[in-house]
Amino acid sequence: MNGTPISSMAMVLGAAVVGSFGAVFLKLGAVRLTNIWSLLNWRLALGVGLYLGSSVFYGLGIRHGQLSVLFPMVSIGYVWTLLWARIFFHERFTQPKIMGLALVLIGCCLVGLGS
Amino acid sequence: MSTTASSPYASDASAVERRRSVIMVSSCTLISAAAQILMKIGMTHFTPNAMAIVTNVPLIAGYALYGVFCLMMILALRQGELSLIYPIISLAYVWVTVLSYFLFHDTIRPLKMAGILSIMVGVAMLGRGGRE
Numbered sequence: 001m002n003g004t005p006i007s008s009m010a011m012v013l014g015a016a017v018v019g020s021f022g023a024v025f026l027k028l029g030a031v032r033l034t035n036i037w038s039l040l041n042w043r044l045a046l047g048v049g050l051y052l053g054s055s056v057f058y059g060l061g062i063r064h065g066q067l068s069v070l071f072p073m074v075s076i077g078y079v080w081t082l083l084w085a086r087i088f089f090h091e092r093f094t095q096p097k098i099m100g101l102a103l104v105l106i107g108c109c110l111v112g113l114g115s
Numbered sequence: 116m117s118t119t120a121s122s123p124y125a126s127d128a129s130a131v132e133r134r135r136s137v138i139m140v141s142s143c144t145l146i147s148a149a150a151q152i153l154m155k156i157g158m159t160h161f162t163p164n165a166m167a168i169v170t171n172v173p174l175i176a177g178y179a180l181y182g183v184f185c186l187m188m189i190l191a192l193r194q195g196e197l198s199l200i201y202p203i204i205s206l207a208y209v210w211v212t213v214l215s216y217f218l219f220h221d222t223i224r225p226l227k228m229a230g231i232l233s234i235m236v237g238v239a240m241l242g243r244g245g246r247e
Contacts, residue, residue: 097125097198104233108205
């Protein structure tokens, strides 16, 4: 069994962070939508850009190494997003949210291990 | 940057609006899964040549569907809480696995099956439990 290069792990972990900020900017832009033209605002553009950037990092990251190691690392992005939602948008941590997210994370790990 | 008296992020969206965003994102993940599968098909006969890329129908359709997915996500985020909506995107893994099973006859190992079930239960919990 070959190891997974540190550079791949760093790339995938980086993709998770970049993607979580993409989600923050999408949310920032989305709450300001008023009409079809307001879709063209810098927050949404930055959000989409960060998303695409994150998928490039992810694509580069998974070229080498094992998906079973790398895949669960992507799902850490959900934890970052939950944290940013709390910090920037003052969304509450409720018990069902935390339980639901925990099950999603466990599921992502199992999907990675079973791939 | 505009500052208004009431925060636009206050989580006072009604249960109906919340449910609407949850349903929208859940159906959106089907589109995202279809996009991923089309991109995968398109990438298998990818050649770095402008003409080949322009005529690569699955690849272009995949990116177009991804655009639709982004747009629907943005609309869902208008009302829904980010911490609620974002983890629901993981449903796409479920659809990709199921679609790959039928389209490419990929085998689903028991661990993967367990993971998929766990994601589904987690998303169901998020969908039901966003209320205070």
